Amino acid sequence: MKKIFIILIAFFLTNSAYSQLKVNLQAGVNISNLTDFDLEGLPADFPLDLSTSTVPGFIIGGNIQIGSSFYFQPGVYWHTLGNELNIEELDLSDVTSDNVIARAIQIPVFIGYRLINTGLFNLRLYAGGSLLLITDVNENEFEIIFNGQPFNVSVTKDDFNDQVFGVVGGAGIDFLIFSLDVNYERGISDFIDTEIPLGLTMIPAKAKNNIIRVTAGLRL
Secondary structure, eight states: OHHHHHHHHHHHHHHHHHHTEEEEEEEEEEEEEEEEEEETTOOTTOSEEEEEEEEOEEEEEEEEEEESSEEEEEEEEEEEEEEEEEEEETTTTEEEEEEEEEEEEEEEEEEEEEEEEOSSEEEEEEEEEEEEEEEEEOOOOEEEEETTEEEEEOOOGGGBOSEEEEEEEEEEEEETTEEEEEEEEEEOSOSEEEEEEETTEEEEEEEEEEEEEEEEEEEO
16 A cells, blocks of 8 residues: 555656646747947947948757746757958948848756646746857858948958857747747846957957747647
8 A cells, every 4th residue: 555655656756746747849040139339449430430230040959848937948949150351442332231140059047937827828028048159150241441441341250259148038939839938138247349440550349249039839
């Protein structure tokens, strides 16, 4: 009888833990936006102006949700993060542009709460931190005329921080075995940290990166 009781307790604990654990496989898109772009030490009449615009990226990965109403959610995702970099030569009214696509592994860790938790339909809110590990950057090149001399400038992986930290807030819904999530990441460490060579002058350049993500998933 004692053995049967122990087996029943073990079965209950195992089944309870399993019922509070969900694996969520996801894929989707992101919109990456460079912010706080700072070219340090430039004079007010510097003849170059730098701006960026968004290029949609791709996400694939997944997370594990552990818990019931309150839950813990670690995950791993593969990202492509795109920005179009535009350098305008003010004296010549000319703009040179190219897409800068970074590839990265994202490791988010969230704490969430299910506002609605029926099993068939869930409404979730969550927040936490995110670590981006930059793995690669596509080939790109910009030709700039500075003081009458042409210079070729390219953005490489060396211009990015290897590890980028951010804070994330988001919401999601679950219906049967499907999920839909939207979240926003605010970069708190520099995404780009480099120097731009213009002749004998090295111009320090830094920028943070904010990301909007929309993903659809399959819950197992």
